[in-house]
């Protein structure tokens with residue numbers, strides 16, 4: 220028996236087979252993967268999952284592939300970190316970080332979606348893979364294409380951080396830097412889908428790609444000892460991670476693997492690109508597309524593909540949303556670094572800063588279990604903090620010079 224029944228339109232319910240397509244021909248609604256949960260229920264249990272590999276593939280029975288994984292075998296199973304010191308700063312006594320800044324191999328949560336999408340691309344028989352990206356997806360598609368022996372075409376806005384660009388080129392990808400923002404890049408790719416027989420992971424493979432994000436929710440629940448947390452704060456770009464993390468938790472509950480889910484979901488964005496959080500805060504169902512202007516480039520999507528579903532997830536879970544300025548993003552990055560020893564990129568700074576705001580608003584209570592989604596690595600967005608950190612102490616290679624420098628530093632510390 221197959222666990223994947225096909226695709227289904229999220230709007231009108233029209234059903235399709237297992238095909239590389241993302242929009243409904245009847246109503247233009249987005250398609251999602253349809254699973255046979257009864258069949259899956261016969262296959263998995265806590266024990267079967269626990270005996271699986273330390274990667275996203277321990278949840279293989281809940282992922283939209285037919286055979287064995289062929290790309291991204293070591294992705295996922297990232298640390299869930301108890302964050303006491305950050306918690307003390309924020310006023311949270313039960314705080315955890317889901318640390319995808321150390322995901323394998325390209326240090327962001329995008330390795331989850333790409334491992335699934337490229338395994339599916341291989342099952343469909345594609346030889347060329349592609350994507351429209353704000354940076355992390357570019358890195359991940361390029362790396363996994365190299366690993367899997369695919370040719371890759373990677374479309375990015377031409378103003379990305381150097382780390383994101385180098386971290387794509389190094390894998391031998393064909394990189395197209397488009398003069399325009401992400402939404403313009405994405406529109407170009409949507410046109411190109413019809414012209415080239417390529418697997419665009421976030422366009423024609425989007426239903427399969429999106430379900431890779433469910434593993435973020437599965438791992439949080441398993442790492443907490445098979446239960447869902449009270450609150451999760453998630454940075455939103457296209458909005459897929461938000462709704463799929465929640466979907467993952469609810470699937471586990473539906474299968475009887477964890478108790479019913481009462482988790483409240485919170486969307487985090489930068490104020491310079493906040494179509495999702497603005498809609499939630501103004502209690503609107505309509506996403507008003509914006510032109511992004513923020514240092515948080517990895518989540519700077521002005522017209523989010525899954526924006527409506529992100530809003531819906533926040534609302535039905537009883538959560539909320541906030542956005543923060545670029546200065547607050549930098550403070551968030553530095554706060555996480557100095558309290559927990561984790562260097563996150565701008566999207567992680569957004570999450571930490573939004574969490575602080577939500578605590579101040581009384582939405583994240585001090586004793587409840589809160590998880591922050593740390594989704595990317597700070598070494599890729601060094602520009603964001605280059606001018607905002609103290610400088611190294613320059614000394615000569617002798618003890619006198621060392622003593623002098625430490626004396627000066629102590630004085631400086633005292634005078635603060």
Ligand SMILES: *Cc1c(COP(=O)(O)O)cnc(C)c1O
Pocket residue numbers: 327328329355356454455456457458459460461517518564566567594595
């Ligand atoms: C892509 C990305 C997100 C958000 O992803 P969506 O599923 O598109 O909302 C969050 N954080 C980082 C670092 C990302 O690269």
Ligand SMILES: [Zn+2]
Pocket residue numbers: 228229230231232233243244245246247248
């Ligand atoms: Zn439809």
